[in-house]
Amino acid sequence: MKAIHVLIITGTLFFFGCDSSFNPIQENEELHFSMYGVLDVHADTQWVRVMPVARSLLPTDSDVEPVQVQLKDHRTNEVKTFKDSLFKFGTNIYVYNYWIADSVSPNQEYTITATGADGRQSKVEIHTPSELETPEVFRPTGGENIMVSGTTVDSVVVAGSNYLVQPITPMGCAPETSVSISHIESLIRRPGGEYIFRADNSSAIAAQLGTGTFIVNKRSVEVVTSKSDWPNGSILSEWEISIPRILSNVENGTGVVAGVARREVIITPRKPACET
Numbered sequence: 001m002k003a004i005h006v007l008i009i010t011g012t013l014f015f016f017g018c019d020s021s022f023n024p025i026q027e028n029e030e031l032h033f034s035m036y037g038v039l040d041v042h043a044d045t046q047w048v049r050v051m052p053v054a055r056s057l058l059p060t061d062s063d064v065e066p067v068q069v070q071l072k073d074h075r076t077n078e079v080k081t082f083k084d085s086l087f088k089f090g091t092n093i094y095v096y097n098y099w100i101a102d103s104v105s106p107n108q109e110y111t112i113t114a115t116g117a118d119g120r121q122s123k124v125e126i127h128t129p130s131e132l133e134t135p136e137v138f139r140p141t142g143g144e145n146i147m148v149s150g151t152t153v154d155s156v157v158v159a160g161s162n163y164l165v166q167p168i169t170p171m172g173c174a175p176e177t178s179v180s181i182s183h184i185e186s187l188i189r190r191p192g193g194e195y196i197f198r199a200d201n202s203s204a205i206a207a208q209l210g211t212g213t214f215i216v217n218k219r220s221v222e223v224v225t226s227k228s229d230w231p232n233g234s235i236l237s238e239w240e241i242s243i244p245r246i247l248s249n250v251e252n253g254t255g256v257v258a259g260v261a262r263r264e265v266i267i268t269p270r271k272p273a274c275e276t
Helices: 002-010 202-209
Strands: 033-040 046-052 068-073 079-081 083-089 093-100 109-115 121-127 136-138 145-151 155-169 177-182 194-200 214-226 253-268
Touching: 033 109, 033 121, 046 068, 109 253, 145 214, 155 194, 155 202, 155 253, 177 202, 194 202, 202 214
Parallel strands: 033 253, 121 253
Antiparallel strands: 033 046, 046 093, 068 079, 068 109, 083 093, 109 121, 136 145, 145 194, 155 177, 155 214, 214 253
């Protein structure tokens, strides 16, 4: 489930780090565009990553032209056009992120359509969930022991803790790094839509850092809910998720775009990083 979260929330394509000689596209497949993103009912700006699919899914061409990406509200039939921004990752990975400074309504149906200059088209239908109440976070000991609770009529698809931390070494403070811990497998659902999860994150942070000596510069908790748009990929590996048609809700394309309701609770606000 952590892999699905990373793929959708950040738009990361897992196969970027794989052997570039791997080519999962078959010539007879009608995969026009890859589409990754979310429509968040609590966000004032919506983002989706759209790239043309040719002989390879690896977008290494900086000269690729943007396409028209539009959002249709099925309730009002209003159609809005996304703006485009070209992003570069590493030395030779180029992607187009499309954004629209607008909110989406809860419990509504939307369609995002990507259309090329030659008329090729991919589209995805998205069903947004209900609004999500801000979860309650208890930190009884003042350390990394937390309890989080709330209510929702939808599925909880992400429940996690996010940290900005710095390991302490004999030489002083190491560079700041982010640590994310998923609690979705320990989450308990109760009658009436209540959910709850508890965690002591100290050992999980230490395991990711490779040391139990560290300082925390920021703590937060994240809860995300969704409807049927959210893919059931918990039994798939990151490699399997990256293969077209294995996990996709895009018509004539590949990728995942989901409707979500995301809430973040800042436990302790950002403080300046320690300098050696």
